[in-house]
Amino acid sequence: MDYAILKQFDQVSVYVRQVAEIADKNKGAFGFLSSSVYEQMASKGQLWVAINNSNELKGYLMFGGTMPTLKVFQIYACPSVKGQGVGKRLISALKNHAREKHYHSISARVASDLPANNFWEQVGFSIYQQVKGGHTTKRTINIRGHSLEDNDLLSGLTNESTGIEPIGPVLERPVYALDLNLLLDVFKARPGYKKVVKIMQVGFQGGFSICVTPEFKKELERQSASYSDDPVLRLAAVFPEVSTDADVTSIAEPLRDIVFPLRTSTRKSAQNDESDLIHLAYCISAGIGGFITREKALLRACNDIKDKYGVLILSPDELVLDDGIALNIEVPLNTDFSFSISNVTEEIKGFLCGYTTPSAITKLLDTSSPVRESVNVYEARLDDRLFGVYFFHKPTKGTSSALAALYIDENCPQSVAAIDHFLETALRYKSGFPYRLDLYVGKGQDLTEETLRKKGFFRSGDHFVKIIINQFLDAKNWERFYKDIKLFCGLSIPEKLPSKKELINTGVCITDKNNRVEAFSWFKFESLIGPRFILNPDRGCILVPIRENYANGLIGNVTNQLSLLSSHEQALLLEKAYFRSPSKASLFKKGGIVAFYVSGYKSIQEIIGFSRITYSDVISIDEATIKVDRQGVLSRDDLTSLADKNGKLHVFTFDNFLEFDRRISFSRAKELGLISKANLVSPERINLDQLKVLIRETFDE
Template sequence: MQNIIVHENPKEVQSFLDAVRIAADAHRAELGFFPFSVYSEFARKGQLYVACERESNKYAGHLLFDCRHPRAKVLQMFVDKDFRCQGVAAALLVQLKISLTQSGFLSIYARVAEDLDAANKFWSRQNFYIQRIEAGGSVRNRTILVRVHELETPQLFGTSGLSQFNPLGLPSTRTTELPLYLIDLNILFDVGPRRPRHKEVAALYQAERMNFCRLAISSEARDELKRSASPGKTDPMESFIGLFPTFPITKDTSSELIKDLAKLVFPAKGEHVLSTNDLSDLSHVATAIQHHLAGLVTNDQAILQAAVAIQNRFGIRLVSSDAFSFGGGSSASAHQVDVLNSSPLESRPVQAMDHPAVHTLLSKFNLTPAEIASDWVGSALSNSKAKGIWHVGQLIGYLCWPARSPDGCVHARAAVDESHTDSGLAARTLLTSLRDELGKLGPTQVDLRLPPNQSTIRELAFGLGFSGAPSSNSLTKLSDGLQVRTPDGNLAHISLDAMESLLAPALFCLAGRPAVITPIQKSFSEPLLGHSAQSSFMPQLASSVFPDRHYVSSYRTLKHFSRGKIILFYESGRGGGRSALVAIAKVSAAFLRDGSQLTPSDYERSVLDERTLAALGMDKMKTVTLFDAIFHLPKMIPLSYLETIGCGKPTKLLSTNPITDLQFESILREAFSE
C-alpha cells in the first residue's frame, strides 16, 4: 500500500482517463457501462479517483462516485489484476472517506451483488452495513445488497471550526437556507422539449419546485436576449424571464472582476480578444460573485472547466444542469424520491396497545429489552409523547420525546426500518412532526438520539438544520434560540445574520451597520407594517400573517437594499400621514422583477395590487425588497427631529437614502428615550 498513490486532483486524473475507460469497458459485466464523457465530466468535478504505482505511475485502479450532499454513492470500484491484494481498493476508499468527512458529508452508499462473496467481505471490512435488499436486473436475476457507511463527521465543521476558508470559525447557515443560483440563457432555452438537455433542465426546475434551491437571472441575461431579438418582433422568452428575480451587475467593480475571471476561464485568450459572448458569460459569473449567491448553473464548458479554481478563489459554485438531476435506476428513486400517493402510510400517536409493535421494531436495532423499556417505551408512559408510522398495520417508524424537560433541552429518540421501501417518507414525516410540535414551545434545544445504522434519518435531519454531536448516534439543533458553547465544549462565534435569525424578531443595531430611510404612504404603511394603535373592524390583509414582507419600489432603489441592511420606514404626511419614522426592519433579500410578472404572493406580501402598483411610476422593472424582523418604534420620530440631525430635507424623504452612523444612533436614542 505504501507503493500506491491516489490521485484526486482533476488535472492529474485527466491523464489517466483512457486507462480508466479501457479497464471499465473490459469489465463491463461487473461494472456496468458508462460513455467516455461520463468519466471526463466526473474527473472535472473531482469525483473520479485514480490509484497508480508510485514509481512507475502505472494505472492500478479507480473509484468513480457521485455526490448529492449529504450523501455520496459509489458508482464504480475497480483494481487492475496486477495490483490486487495490495490494498489499492482500501486506499481509494480511505481517501474518499477523508475527503467527504472534511466536506461534512454523512454517508456513503454502495450497491453490491449478493453472490459476490469476496466483494461483500471487502465492503463489510470497510464498515458498510446492509441497509436493505433490492432486486437486480431481469437479465442476470441478481439480488442487490444496498450497503451504507456512516462517516465520522462529528460536526458540520472540524472540532475547532477553523479552516483556511473559514479562519474565524464562523458557522455557515447555508445548509439550512435554500441556495440561490443564477441561470444563463442556454439553461432557459434548454427547457424546450426538443433540446438535447431538456430532461436535465426539467429536473433543475423540478428541484426548485421541491424547494431544493432557488433560481434567478442576471441583468446580463435580459440584455443578451434583447441583443439577439429580431427587430420588430416580441420574443416570448422576455415574458418568461420576468418570472425570475433579477440581479444586476455592479458596474463600478465589474471590469476588474471580469479581467480576473477571464484569466481563469480563457487563459489562452488575451484581454482584448474576448468575444461578446465571452464577456457575457463572464458577466453572469461576476454577478453571482458580487451578490454572494450560491453560484451559476451553466452548460458552458469553458466556465465549467474553471469551476474548481473559481470556487477556491471566490467561493461560488459553477455547476451544469445535470447536477440537479436525480439520476436513473431504482437506487436513485429509492434514495431521493418519496412517492406520496402510492404509500398508504398512517401517522398517529402511539398508544399502550402499540407497545408490542414498538418492541418488535426497536429490537431490530440491537437495543436491549432494558434500553427499550426505559429509554424508548417507558418514557412514553408518563410525561412524554410518542408517534408512530404504520404501513398496512406494520410499524416502520417511531419517535418519542418528553413533553417537559428540566434542563430546557428536548431529548428525542427516533428510528425507522430502513429495509422498508418507504423508510425515507416515514423518517421525513417523523422529523417534520417533531419540528412542528417543538415550534409551539418557543426557544428549544433538541438532542435527537438514534440507534446505530440510521443513515436515512441522519441525512434528512441534516436538511432540517440538525448538526452532529461527539456521539455518532446523536444530533443537535436549536429549534429557536442561541447557544454560545457547542456540545464538545468549544465556543461558537456565530455571524450577526445567523444570530438575528435565531433570535428573530430581535435586531442588533450596532455601530457601522448600514441603514437607510425609505418613504411610504399611510395607506400602505399601516397594513404593511401594522404600527397603527387604532383597532379596525375591517378584515386583516394577508400580509399580516407573513413574517417576511415585500416592499416594492423603483428599480433605482436596488443599490440601497442589500441583505442585512436596516430600513427605517418614514410615513409621509400625504393622505393624513404622520410625517414621522414609524418602524424599522431588516433586509433579507432584494432583486429586480418585471412589474407585469409580479405573482399573487408578491401582492399578498406587499399590500399592493395591479391598480396601486401603477402609482409607483411607469418604470417596467421594480425593486422587490424582502424584509423581516419588523419593529414598531416605541416613540415615533417626527420630521422636526430628523431636520435637526441633518436627514429631514423634504427632497431626501421623497426617495430611499442612506444615513450615517451618528444619525442612526441619534434616531434610536430618541425613539427609546422616556
C-alpha cells in the same frame, strides 16, 4: 508496488475513454452513463485515476456532491491489483480532500447484493439507511456514510469557522443559475436533456431554487434576433433573474485567467467566452450557490472558482447522477404534501427500518412502554407517500428533559419544508420550566444536521441538544440560567450577564467539560436560547402590523390560539419572510425583536407574539423570489403591489416566533402607551421600558 493518484484534468484526460469502457463493462454495478459524463467529471477534477509505475490505469474514483456531503459515484480497482490497496488508497485521498475542503461527511450508494459492501466496511463507511433501487433491478441500495466531524460536545455549534456572517437569511435553500445551453438541450431534445428536465422538476418542487442571470436572456436575444417570437425566450421568462449592483465586467476580467488561461480575447468564439465569464460574474456577485453548465472550461476551473469565490460549477450529470436509475419525466409536478398526527403504524415501522434507530427511540415506540402515551407522533406525506416521521416525548419537570427523533428521506424534494415544519413544531412547544431537548436524527441527514446547527442545537455524542428556557434573560435571572445550563449539559458560561459592549464586541464565552472555550456572538447565543432573548439596556422592539390572512399563511392559524397548531396540516417554516414597502426599512436590523400586531377589517386586532429579525434588505422582486425562497415568497402580483416605483421592496426574515401566553388587544395596548396616535398603520419602535410592560402584560413569569 507503488501507485500514483492523478487528479488534474491534463493528467486524467488520456484515461477517460478507458474509464468509460470499464464502467460500461460493469453496468450491473455502476449503471449506464454516457462517456461525456466521465469527461465532464474529469474536467472538474472529480475523476481520479490510480496508475502504476508503467503509467497503466489500475483503478479510478469518481465523486461529486455539494456541501456538506461529498458523494462517491463510482470506485473501481482492476482485478490484477486485487488486495493491493488501490481502492483504500483512493478513498484515503478522498477523505483528505474532503477534510481540506471542510465537508462534513462522505456517502456512497452500494447495492446490497454486491461483494463491494465488504470493502466499504473496511474503509469505515457504515450503513445508515436502505432504499429501494430502480424498477429494473429491484435491488435494495445500502446508503453508506463516513463522518469527518469530531464528536465532542461543542462540535458543529458554530456555522462559519472564519466568523463571517452570511449576507442572506440564516437558513438557505441552494440556489443554482442555469446555463443557456441547458435550456436549448431541452428545446432541441439533445442528448442529456432528460437530466436537465429532472433538474427543473426538482427545482420547481422545492429541492433547490433555479434562476438565470441577465446575461442568459441577453445571450438568448442575440441568438433570437432573426425570430419575431422565440418560444425559448418565452420559456426563459419563467425563471427569476438574479441581479446585482456590482460591476460584473470588473469581476469577469480576472476570471478569464482562471477559466480561459490559454485563449485570447480575439479568437473566433470570443463572444461565447465573454458570455460565460459574465454568467459566472453575476453568480459570484449575487452570492448564489452555483452555476449549472456543460462548458468544459468552466468545469475544469471549478475548484479554483470554489476556493476563491465560493461558487460551485456543476454539471447536470453530477447534480442528478442516480446510479443508473431511469429518470421518469412523465410524473406530473406535485408540490402538495401534508403533515398529520399519527399512531405508530406498521407503515411507520417499515419506514424506520431504513434507518438505524437508537435504543432510546426504540423504547418509545414499544406499545408496552409506560411512557408511550406521552409520545406524539407526526408524519409527512407527498402524494400519500410517507417520507418523514417526527417523535416527541414531552418534557417532565422531574427530569428537566425531553426526547425527540426526526427521520426524513432527504431525497424527497419537500424534505427541507418537512425539516423546518417538524423543528418549528418542537420549538413552539411550551412548558412552565426550562428543560433540555435531546433530538436524534437519521445518519446521513446532512440537511437536517445543518439546519439544527443554525437553529441553536449542538451535538452531544450521537444526538443533538437544545436548551429550552422559559424566561427572558436579564441580570436578575442570569444566575439561575448559569446553573441550569451547567446542570443540563455540563457547559459553563460567565456567572454574570455580559454588558452590552461585551455582547457586541465578544459575545458569550462557553466552556465545555474539556475546558475548551468558544465565543458566540450575541446573535448566535440567542440562537442557542431562542425563542427567548436577552433583555439589556437599549433593547427595544418593533411593532409590526400584519394582515390576518397574511399572518395565517406566515405564522399559522392566528384566529385561534397557536398552541393548537400542531394538529393542523399547514406547513410551518423555521424562518419566515415578511414583505413590505421600503419605507422605514432602516428600523429593521439583524438580531432585532419584532412583535406582530394582527390588523385589518373585522380581524382580531391583537398583538400576538415576538420574533427575531435574521435578515433585512431592500431588494428587487426577482431577488426576493430567489433569496428567500425557503422562507416563503408571495405571488409576483403581491410583490409588485408592495414595491416602489423603482421595483424595490423591503423584506425582512424572522425566526423564533414566540406566541404570547395572553394576547393583548389594540385598545389595551393604547391604554399602556404602546401604540401611538397613528393607530399602528406602519411599524413603530418601542423602547426597553415599553418592551418590559408588554412582556409583563402577555407572559406568566
